Amino acid sequence: MADVIRVVVTGAAGQIAYSLLYQIAKGDVFGHNQKLALHLLDIPPMMGVLQGVVMELQDCALPLLQEVIPTDSVDMAFKDVDAAFLVGAMPRREGMERKDLLAANVKIFKDQGEALDKYAKKSVKVLVVGNPANTNALVCSHYAPSIPKENFTAMTRLDQNRAQYQVAAKLGVGVIDVRNVIIWGNHSATQVPDVANASYTKNGESKRALPDLDNNWVNNEFVPLVQKRGAAVIAARKLSSAMSAAKAACDHMRDWWQGTQSGSFVSMAVISDGSYGAPKGVIFSFPVTTSGGQWTIVQGLTVGDQVRSKLELTAKELLEERDEAMAVCEGKL
Template sequence: MLTLLSAMYIVVRAASSEADPIRVLVTGAAGQIAYSLLYSIAKGDVFGKDQPIILVLLDIPPMLPVLDGVVMELQDCALPLLREVIPTDKVEVGFKDLDAAILVGSMPRKEGMERKDLLKANVAIFKTQGAALEKYAKKTVRVLVVGNPANTNCLIASKSAPSIPKENFSCLTRLDHNRARSQVAMRCGVPADAVKNVIIWGNHSSTQYPDVHHAMVNVHGKEVKAYDAVKDDSWLKGDFISTVQLRGAAVIKARKLSSAMSAAKAICDHMRDWWFGTLDGEFMSMGVYAGGNSYGIPEDLIYSFPVHIKNKSWNIHDGLTVNDFSRAKMDATAAELVEERDTALSFLSQ
């Protein structure tokens, strides 16, 4: 009898020690990025192998039949951490009690559309989503904006959710970071994880500045500066930068579709680091709120900086030296973001 009671106690204790499920929203959930992303989240690759998940999938009404198919596939994966899947087209359902929001959906640029028209359309979307975060989500929610123009969309969402800390909003530049890391690794003939501390400064656009002045490469067990490992300054200041800046367009040209697999991987990397922290001595690139006192970047922008993360809080890695070459590139992408911000804010007030 005592043995039976002990066994029952162990079972009850094990059941009660399981973590509560977290609610994770993915917008644009019927799209191709989400299709590559959802399995990794539900499997535990992002928020932890012992963290139950409730997945909330939001999309526009015409995409709901497609979303039903996505839900069926997630069910058919028989993933032990996936407690519930909630497909919806309603913000009051999608944004309720969220722990994490991954805002993938946005208005894509269509043929003949001017950039200001694209901004206007996305201001409307991210104003609505920011207001929904404000009204329905937890104040501790961590928000990652993926939909382009990601930096400015993120800023609009943040401004539309004033009671959620600005530090809880970020935009995705990890894909650019991963691209830069991979290009250096291939050039040096080493694995991608042998390269650390590349930086993406600024906008997730063709003005972004991939910077390797502070990057290190592990070559045969010894860490050396990226410039010394590559031994080709003209490439690092020329083709390397343009390759990273224009990689998304190159993928579209080759694949006839935008980046999906690599974008999903970058989203996972970004959110996992935000949840669990960066490694000691390493920083990653995130589009975060610029308060006006880091690296001379104007305030009130979402700008990509090198950050290190601990306890779900990021801090900009300050104190890096910036040479004249880098300064010019950093200022150019900041100027584009200022112009985007001012245009978007003019629409926000309408």
């Protein structure tokens, strides 16, 4: 077995972490031969609940799990970690707008960025799940200047998984048979689900998806359904997505850590270099491939006029969020 790696999960007493921790600890993310220690961070009032989570992890008798450290101290939580799942954030509730989350959450991610900068390994891979995820990741990166900006990502894999299921159902195939559905931009209602480069396999034959998907369905049903799926789950459950969010976080980190499959790319929100006209310096979701723990934006893909116009809207939102978040961090709001 490989040497023990240290993985921190914030918001560890919460509902997303409850689904996430078992998948990590049994080897679904970092590999079934990778021993690990879990650092579980939450706020002081949640320490009693967190102790119950620790007991359950112990009772699972998972062979890869070497140590569990529950704590309300960021110093201890981020000490020498190799990977970070930043889940803890004020949750979005029914009727809340994304901007309502900014003032409360950016301060959390400023503190965690400073802690990562001070205590974590400089090679740490950081996945921000807590919303607004793209901007929280940007804030976190800003306050961790000694860690490469490429090491900070935000999760749009949940949106990709949602989109992939809808395409598969429409085409009458399994989700495993659909590849290269893209989510561009922000993890918000302005995100841009895109099937122009998607393909699928049916009866042993690989095909482009778009000729077999009706444009009316794509534009008027598929795109708004994916964009608004999070709000629909909240309306139904009265709670935000948890099981599906945990699965997507595992998918994201697994592909980053272990590499994407040949011929396939995945959606990750990463620091923008200006590809496809996205503004530089924001955390923007692109199609990427991964290898050796590094991601690379896929270049040269078809981007139609309709998609490109939507990219401008999601870019505008990210720039507005960035400016507002930084103003909060600097005490101007």
